[in-house]
Amino acid sequence: MTELARDAAFAAVSTAFGSIGRVCMALDGRFCVRHVSSQLDLLLGPGAAKRVIGEPIEKLLGPELFADGSALRLALAAGEKREGWRALLHGESGATRLLSITAAPLQSDPYGVCDPSAVYLLVLRPAEDDPACAGSREPLAGPGLICRSQAMGRVFRLVETLQHSESSILITGESGTGKEVMARTIHAHSPRQHGPFVAVNAAALPGDLLESELFGHVRGAFTGAVRDRPGRFELATDGTLFLDEVGDVPLHLQVKLLRVLQERTYERVGDGTTRQTNARIIAATNRDLRRAVAAGAFREDLYYRLKVFPIELPPLRARREDIEPIASYLLARVGARTGRALRFSPEALRALMSHDWPGNVRELENALEFGATVCRGQTLQPEDLPPEVVSPAPRVPAPAPAAAPAPTPTPVPWRSDAGVGLPDDRILLQHALEAHRWNRLETARALGVSRSTLWRRMRTAGLE
Template sequence: MKAKILVIDDDVSLRRVLEYNLQEEGYDVFAAASGEAGLELFAAEGAALVITDVKMPGIDGLQVLKEIKARAPETLVLVITAFGAVDMAVEAMKLGAYDYITKPFNRDELRLTVRKALQFTGLAAENRRLKDELAERRDYRTIVGTSREMEQVFAVVGKVAATEAAVLITGESGTGKELVARAIHAQSARRDGPFVAINCAAIPRDLLESELFGHLKGAFTGAVKDKTGKFQLAEGGTLFLDEVGDLPVELQPKLLRALQEKEVEPVGGTRPYRLDARVVAATNVDIEAAIAAGTFREDLYYRLAVIPIALPPLRRRRDDIPLLLRYFCAKHGSEQVVFDREALALLTAYGWPGNVRELENTVERLLIMRNGDTITAAELPEKIRLGGVAGSPVVRLPDDGYPLEQLEQEVVTEALERNGWNQTAAARFLRIPRHTLIYRMEKYGIVPPEKR
């Protein structure tokens, strides 16, 4: 994509010379004859570089510089001064100008100064991206767990990261789907490229197509300038499509074509561009039910789910809760804090409908309100303290519902685990005949760890 340069100069002849020379160098140039007009153009079009004369009637170049730096600090400004007006150039540099050139100047001087400015812009953007990447790489290490369920997840992540296969991560809200996506990216050959995330459920459907694929100026009302889509921003890296199960039906064919053909056409465009981004998607929606209901395309599902990864809810990995408690205490600067035996038992027994996200929020709140370095059962929220009391619900279902068969499978599995896989004891615990327990085990394929 061509770099955009805005030229502001009240001298018609000089303005045209600047336009011509810069266009010859391959830049996308637009010009204004005054400071007022230049600021209006900048608001509508944006620019990577602004070249402005210092002395102009009305809003002069220094005022233009101040306004642009206030609106878009990352935009570079190059000022033009008359020979001998170095004091104004120095003032412009103090106000944040990248550089200045004095009139008269030749084409080579202009070309080299502009090229250096745009190279600086690219380096600054790369620096910001690398800082973001370092933060992302720190993020993926926050996947905490030693339970059998999480060890299985880690094993799949380790294998799939080395490939280019599309991955679909499923699981309830708060289970850490984005962290797993970042882990895949951080361990892949694309780790030096960007990780770009978009929440398909959080963006209005009439804007989602533009967010994903970009648009050209004039493509629709309000499209006052070109927009780069998330697919293009993720070039060389990973695009994370969060809540892809909520993608509108009318957009699904375009996403399917993008994945199949490895190319995307922006809204209002006629020429597609090639894709070089790995796609990792996630959803908390029951996709198979959505396919049956006609709200999600089956062919898109199979394109996204070349490698499926199912994240277990926290209630199925209770062994990880003590480890997570220690981790979140350390994360929030309270490594010395511990939980007494009763508090730990209640926290481990609680159902955690909001999963790991709810657990972290609870720990943060406890750390703020604590009376000392040992958190007691009395300090826990009432819903956790009463979680095992008669009359309170034993199972706390998510607000968006939960499959009955999966719940039954989890109950049977937990009963067996609590009773050391002794079928008679587990059946007694569930208050059902042993043959009913065996039937449920066969139905759901539940087997002891040593037979897996």
């Protein structure tokens, strides 16, 4: 069959999918787009379908899902199908959509109708049209971010609603939760995406130097000022200024920062000339600014000026269902740097799921860097992880009253006497089943439980 005839055949299939609101896409063995339906133009604007032909799919849907060694790419290469995965689709025009993705290897074609270079099939649909996305446990991916929890899913949808806004944003969360990554994601999906993204850490600079960094200075303003120097507000013209650790800005600078937010004007240090700025402000802090306001350490008016649109990033221990997809993504990224295809043993994954991660995603990434360095094979074992992850330091309990009864010990997830319904029970159980190709006898042996106990856990977790 000629290439023209094959294109016509794919167009017919695409028309059928398009009639029910789906975008059909075929990838070659290198995960580059071979065919795509014109329905993509409705999501990203006219001409989008033609522009993506021949492009790597990761350019369209992000490296979190389709980079070398990523979970979805490895699954497709192994001949497996995946449904309900979600991603932010980002086009050249700035349009952004949250999508539900179904991906599968193409079956052999006995009639010779299909393009032999088309190896994988992707079907895309807007996530709001997919009722399964509301309670889906499949990962959601975006630029530098990947998650499975509903809490972070709401954050992704919030980013989507912000794509036409230029309001000031305050991102809060513990250290290591990815506040700067989130700020960059918001910038990349905003009207200012083609402008600069300028970051400054207020906690890393003393007050006098921070003032110069933010507003710039003129020659002779202070000792060492041998020339005029623009500040970060000026460098962020037509773009975004990210103020990290804004809670550490000294009070005298908070007054000047408030003026910039209110009047969009400032002066360089040592200069009386008033300058204009149009930089968008995204601030972040790991401090409780409401308490700082109550203590007189942070201006209340500045707090509300920054908090036009608040976003709170939950700590990793509060969204344990995100640990596995994040860890898989980070391990694939670490392994790609050394040309290794690393994976987790069920025991190593259980250790990751059980740790509290006080340093959040940053600590998780460092632990996997350590593990990939000491691991001698392809499978990461618990002994390859840092000691504090596998065997955290025991906490000394407070002395209990003499008459108080002894506390009931918390059951271990995989003991035969363990209770069912732990937050990560379903995730760990599914991972163990997949590791043993859903063989119940082998899975039960690996977990140290009877087949009947395993069957009850599967039924409770909805994995029958």
